[in-house]
Amino acid sequence: MSDLRDLYQEVILDHNRQPRNFGPLETASHKADGYNPLCGDRVTVYLQIQDDRIDDVRFDGAGCAISTASASMLTDVLKGRSLEEARAVFDAFSRLVTADSTELNLSDADRELLGKLLVFQGVCEFPARVKCATLVWHTWSAALSQETDAPVSTEE
């Protein structure tokens, strides 16, 4: 049970129960869909970017607790960031969830960037679940190069 709590921390369960910034973003300038065919997790990331800054970010989709919480927390953490900072968070997050815990090498700056995303550290002990945590991040990264004919229709 204790290592399960490392994975399913209260913060993660909370974001799973009440995802933040959930639902489409009408004014999105960028958007991408992500899909994990293995477990059927689906996520769509909507971004509103201006002058290399993420003014707004939302998501929708359906998935397991890890992917839902990861998406919810991504929106929380990236809103208001510059693209450069956001890319640095992505990089640190990837290292956080894929590294063997003994070799995890995060600088203080990394830790500060990650902030509450550090709760995902437990994921690296569950190799089958790493993709659940990273799906939304790869989708976010894909969205950066996919401009929409904003505004995005909810009927789409």
Added chain:
Amino acid sequence: MLTAHERAEGGALDSKSDRRATFDVAAIRADFPALDQEVHGKPLVYLDSAASAQKPRAVIAAMDSLYLHDYANVHRGVHELSQRATRRYEGARDRVRDFIGAGDSREIVFVRGTTEAVNLVAQSFVRPRLQPGDEILITGLEHHSNIVPWQLVAEATGAKLVVVAIDEHGAVSADEFAAKITERTRFASFAHISNSLGTVLPIEAMIAHAKKAGVSVMIDGAQAVPHRHVDVRALDVDFYAFSSHKMYGPSGIGALYGKASHLEAMPPYQGGGEMITKVSFEETVYNDIPHKFEAGTPNIGGAIGLGAAIDYLNGIDFDQLAAHEESLLAAATTQLVDLGGITVVGTAPEKAAVVGFVIDGVHPHDVGTILDREGVAVRAGHHCAQPVMDHFKVPATVRASFGCYNTMDDVVRLVAAVEVCREVFR
């Protein structure tokens, strides 16, 4: 001269005859070394046999002895080892014949598994008969391997795929099947038992309806052969396919039964060595069945392992096995439902030992992880049956599937692990 192993294989039935008297699950468990281990610090409870079953020592030993003593290529050597390997390989074919009640070993084609068998029949038997507008009939609970090969031939020929819907319990009605047969129906292919729902299909009645309309039938028996006796002649079915790895044999091998008259009339599926009798650049003469369909060096060790798995199953009384598995299914279903907040997906009146379920508010993928940490191995996902998931409007299910080695203790552990899921997600 028989090798030591061949003598042992001949005697397999006698030495196991005591198993027939009572269903001794403890003795069966002792035959499966992999079950005796801890996972994440807890004794393993293996409830994923519908995906792939564990292997008894007898299967491992048969393959070992091949590689230790009798291995060489088959059908092409005058030397002793090649003859031994050929004898054991063809001996395995005879076992498959008897196991499913076929009359003739020439009707047994070794394939990689059910998937390859369906593709073989789709390409060699069905495709040449299809005209634009013709119909191929399947059901709504098929595994992807009994959907996609038909889509491929339909796309190539302009034929269409017609699907017999499943009801809210995941059952298939023989009458509805009959109602979907039209004069354009050229072939029907359906599962004997569903892997995601456990539904046992009324295949006798379905085959009878198809016969009456002159429609040939293939049955996907992947989930059936580990649980019940199959008699292809009594069924009067045209093709029947199964995989070795779900019936306690090795992976990478399976068998396709086809009526000799069909197999003889069919063009080869793949070309190469083994499947020919004479090759020149002008002309090639194909080998006789079943070799015509076994191009290239086959999975020799796999076939021999499959033969040993059949010997093993022949030592188990299938009526008692069915009763045992049914009691596990009933107990697991009742106890899970009694927890509340759990929906069993797949409640057909006749079911094999498969429980698909979802827990309110907990995604199946999370359930799979938590159960794993509790030492309980289940499958969480769409089970290669996405149309079934769509039908029940769930993204995925958790599936516990039982085999000959599972016990009531395993059910208790499953239910306790499900309670842990709810505790974590409380």
